[in-house]
Structure formats: structure tokens, C-alpha cells
Amino acid sequence: MDQRIPAGEVPDEVRLVNEFLNTLDLETFGEHAGKPDEEREGLRSPERLEAWLVGRGLLGRGESVGEWDLDLAVKVRDALRSAASSNSSLARGRSEAVGVSFDELPLVLRIGEASKPELASREGGVKGALGRILADVAVAASKGTWARMKICAAEDCRWAYYDHSKSRTGRWCAMQTCGNRHKTRRYRRKRRNSVGQGR
Secondary structure (H helix, E strand, O other): OOOOOOHHHOOHHHHHHHHHHOOEOOOOOHHHOOOOHHHHEOOOOHHHHHHHHHHOOOOOOOOOOOHHHHHHHHHHHHHHHHHHHOOOOOOOOOOOOOOOOOOOOOEEEEEOHHHOEEEEEOOOHHHHHHHHHHHHHHHHHHHOOHHHEEEOOOOOOOOEEEOOOOOOOOOOOOHHHHHHHHHHHHHHHHHHHHHHHOO
8 A cells, every 4th residue: 555545544445445446556756757557557467456356355365367357357447546536626527437337246235243234246256356346435435435535636646545635625645745746836837937928
């Protein structure tokens, strides 16, 4: 998990979703600037997907993971990233995820411990793991925390983060990095423009 998102600061129902969204690394500044394109995709092979799911207790070791599973996982992640991007109040246009459904990942309502209703996947394996992530999104939406899952507005970052601002209008994954870089660029641009106009 990235240092910008301490585990204790992300509500439980979106923590796993947050990590899943960040299996794609689009950051192109600082230590990530020279990262090869093929390394930016955390789910670049069935083996990588298996390792990610097993590492989070979503899949048992040795369970089969194929190309079809990988394609579905990337499709789910990219749709959720698009939806999270549109959670920003500054997002323009309609999310590419509107109307996308995952019929192959059916969820059911079951009665869990202490007679508490909970959403669960009807499937096992990778489908079950992805269903668990979608169930977390549904729970987060019902609690109002999904609306705070966003994608950093910095084009050279695009990290998924949880917006803690009271007004829910945060734009940056971290003010001290992406926010300050944006402010500095804007200041320099204004200064250049004012110097150019003064000549």
C-alpha cells in the first residue's frame, strides 16, 4: 500500500477496493518517472492476479487463474476506476462505467454472524474474489463512503485515494505532493503571463 494512504485512514469497506484500484500505477513523476510501461500494470499476468488475490485472502493458494479471469479482473478494475474518477465534483462528462454490469459476478444477500445481512458472491475462485470487491463497493455506496473514493486530478499521478475533506471536494491524493506541484505550476504560469504582459 502506498505511503500516502495509511491503512487506518481508509474505512474498512473501501480499503480493499482502494488497493484494487491502485493495481494500475500511472504516476510519472519522482521515483516513478522511469518505470517501464509493462511494470505499471500490477495485474499483468494470471500469476500476478493470483498473487494479489491470495495475498489479500480472497483466493486460496493453487486455485486456477487463467487469461479469462485476468481479462475480467482488469475490466472490473477499470470500470471502478472510471466510476471513482467521476466522484470528483470537478469531473466533467459522464463516466465510461455508466451502464456497465457484471452479470458473471452474481451477488446474493445472506444472513451472517449475529443475524446481520451481508452481500456475498455466489461464486468461488476468481469470480468470487471479484464479487467480494463489488460487494464492498455496494456496501460503501450505502454508507456514503464510495462517493469519497476518487482518482487524483494530477494527470501525472491518477492514484486512487479516499477523500477526507469535510466538503468532499478534495482533488489530490496528497496536498504535499500533487497539490503543491499543481499550485507551484499555476503560480509560475501566472507569473510568466504577468511578466509577458508587462513588457
